[in-house]
Amino acid sequence: MAAKKVAIIGGGPSGLTTLKECLDNGLDAVVFEGRNGIGGQWRYEDPGPETDDAVSSIYEGVILNSARDTSCYSDFPIDPAQYPTYFSHRRMLNYLEDYASHFGLGKYIQLNTKVLSCNQLPDGRWTVVHEEKGADQKTSEYDAIFACTGHNSYPSTPDFEGMSSFQGEILHSHVYRRPARFEGKKVALIGFGSSAVDLACELVPVAKEVHMVTRRGGWIIPRYVLGQPVESYDNRIAETLLPGSLSQWVQAKLMDFAIGKHPEVIKPDHKILQASVTVHSNLIEFIKVGKVKVHRAGVKQFTETSLVLINGTELDVDVVICCTGYHMDMPYLPKETYHVKDNPILKSPNTLDLYKLVVSPRFPNLFFIGYVELPGPLFPVAESQARWASGIVTGKVKLPSADEMTRQVKEYQANLTKTMVVSDRHTVNVHFLPYCDSLLADLDANPTFARLLHRLVTSNPFRAFAVLKAVYFGINSPAQYRLFGHGRKPELAAATLTRLAAGTGISEKEKTLMDDDAKS
Structure with a gap:
């Protein structure tokens, strides 16, 4: 067939x-x-x-x-x-x-x-x-x-009153490439997602002014917490066994401890996992020292030279970047x-x-x-x-x-x-x-606790325990999904998981397993 x-x-x-x-x-x-x-x-x-x-x-x-x-x-x-x-x-x-x-x-x-x-x-x-x-x-x-x-x-660009009469530049973040072209200009960014935050921080060294316009604000989390990647705290124990409300509380407290309280001007009404979070290490500092000015309001209209917000604020700007999604x-x-x-x-x-x-x-x-x-x-x-x-x-x-x-x-x-x-x-x-x-x-490929426990009595118990510990307490490596079921590659998966737990580089054995897998 x-x-x-x-x-x-x-x-x-x-x-x-x-x-x-x-x-x-x-x-x-x-x-x-x-x-x-x-x-x-x-x-x-x-x-x-x-x-x-x-x-x-x-x-x-x-x-x-x-x-x-x-x-x-x-x-x-x-x-x-x-x-x-x-x-x-x-x-x-x-x-x-x-x-x-x-x-x-x-x-x-x-x-x-x-x-x-x-x-x-x-x-x-x-x-x-x-x-x-x-x-x-x-x-x-x-x-x-x-x-x-x-x-x-396919960028989603809003249609605000007066946009066609604005004499400055309007663009979507989709076509932004580098900050140099905005040197000395007053820039407003509409939105508060990852692109808006990244672009605001890139523009700070070159732009005359940087404004962020956001209705809801948002949660900003750093890439590192206590010297470790922030994802290392979101392991299988935290994501699958802790009740949602407790997980929300723990993550909020961890962020407060790591970077301090969020500035009120960006602190949202929703909890930390109730909207897409933004990862960045510099924005909060830029807000606190006045390099980035945040305006908690929606856009009402454009004039020839400014952006008018629904709270009456008028921003005299040269460029508006719409970080408004797709x-x-x-x-x-x-x-x-x-x-x-x-x-x-x-x-x-x-x-x-x-x-x-x-x-x-x-x-x-x-x-x-x-x-x-x-x-x-x-x-x-x-x-x-x-x-x-x-x-x-x-x-x-x-x-x-x-x-x-x-x-x-x-x-x-x-x-x-x-x-x-x-x-x-x-x-x-x-x-x-x-x-x-x-x-x-x-596909019987999910690494359940029962399956991991079964490995303790059917294989090398010390290695099996190291794998179990890595799956439940280590960083969420995708390798865990190659331990069992259809498409399983247990030797390669175990080598990757235990290596990550030990914090070492890829071993020759792991490289050999990868090469053998590609040839099979």
């Missing part, structure tokens, strides 16, 4: 891990990537000089907000001898290129090939219309499709494949009506990989989604009925309205461990 054919749209972090997992499951897979190289958002590009268009939102000074040892795939750890704990976007692209090379993915990737449309055939298969640069359009048929183009490509859009797919119009629960155009945020109850062979928000790295989550979804295609994972999937979609969305601030930004939020556990349980 011929292997099922699958099309993967997008050659970024989600598309690469999807390709690798599909190949591991014996599928006939191809990646369509519109640009001239892999990496997706992590492949830096300057906006077009005439159109100002750009696929990538990465700016020159980007440093990862998540730590090295959590920001990797489960079977391809990052070598601490080569990468610092937090590193630049260029190093992340290096990692992705090394990943593709290590597992021999390049020959399955069609670069400079844009997918124009996908439509379902009467028999349930899909047609994909694609066009290689400089060539004619082609139409191919596939048993399943994986959408992996991410949700940071539309959830996949123009190559019919909208009804992933979005229910006029969703009665979340009431947002960014709602994805997908079971486990991966598959539509109405289109069980169409998958969406990487369309999530979480306080942590995307890579291991996208990998878990890809393992689960490829398991569906091969029959290893059985989906519930369409009605049951729809019920669970509504239940998830209703729960979001109770646990998160209701906004267009909070429609696909998950927490790393509970979410990945729920996916990989269908």
Whole structure:
């Protein structure tokens, strides 16, 4: 029987891990990537000089907000001898290129090939219309499709009264690249997410004034707490066993101890995990010393020379940068494949009506990989989604009925309205461990306490105890999801977990296990 054919749209972090997992499951897979190289958002590009268009939102000074040892795939750890704990976007692209090379993915990737449309055939298969640069359009048929183009490509720019009359410059953070062009200017940033905070801190040394305009404020957490990456405190014990209210309290107290009380001007009404948090080490200091001025109000209108807020404040500025997020859009797919119009629960155009945020109850062979928000790295989550979804295609994972999937979609969305601030930004939020556990349980790959305990009596008890301790008390390494079940690589996983717990570099044994894995 011929292997099922699958099309993967997008050659970024989600598309690469999807390709690798599909190949591991014996599928006939191809990646369509519109640009001239892999990496997706992590492949830096300057906006077009005439159109100002750009696929990538990465700016020159980007440093990862998540730590090295959590920001990797489960079977391809990052070598601490080569990468610092937090590193630049260029190093992340290096990692992705090394990943593709290590597992021999390049020959399955069609670069400079844009997918124009996908439509379902009467028999349930899909047609994909694609066009290689400089060539004619082609139409191919596939048993399943994986959408992996991410949700940071289509900027959401607000439409305020008077914007067209403003004589200064208005841009979206999506096309910001470096601070030098704003030297000596008065700049206002609308928004308080990661981009707004990063850009404000980049602009402080060069701009004449830096203003941040925010209605809700937000929580800022540092990259390091007591000399350790902040993620090291959010281990499996904290994330899966502590009650939510206690976890909120502990994290708030830890932040107060590490960086002091939040300035009242940015302190939000919501609790620390009820909205997307922002990781940065300098903003609070810049606010306290007056380098960044925060205005807790919405925007009313623009004049020719200023930005007027709803509280009456008028900011005389030269530049306004809209750090206002993105539309959830996949123009190559019919909208009804992933979005229910006029969703009665979340009431947002960014709602994805997908079971486990991966598959539509109405289109069980169409998958969406990487369309999530979480306080942590995307890579291991996208990998878990890809393992689960490829398991569906091969029959290893059985989906519930369409009605049951729809019920669970509504239940998830209703729960979001109770646990998160209701906004267009909070429609696909998950927490790393509970979410990945729920996916990989269908492959018997979740590292339950019972399974880890069983290893104490079926293998070297000292090593098994070290692994158990690393899984529950160590940093949340994705390697824990290779200990058991389908796709397991227990020797490599144990070597990675115990090495991270010991705080040492990758050993020759671990490198050998990685090389042997790539050859198998």
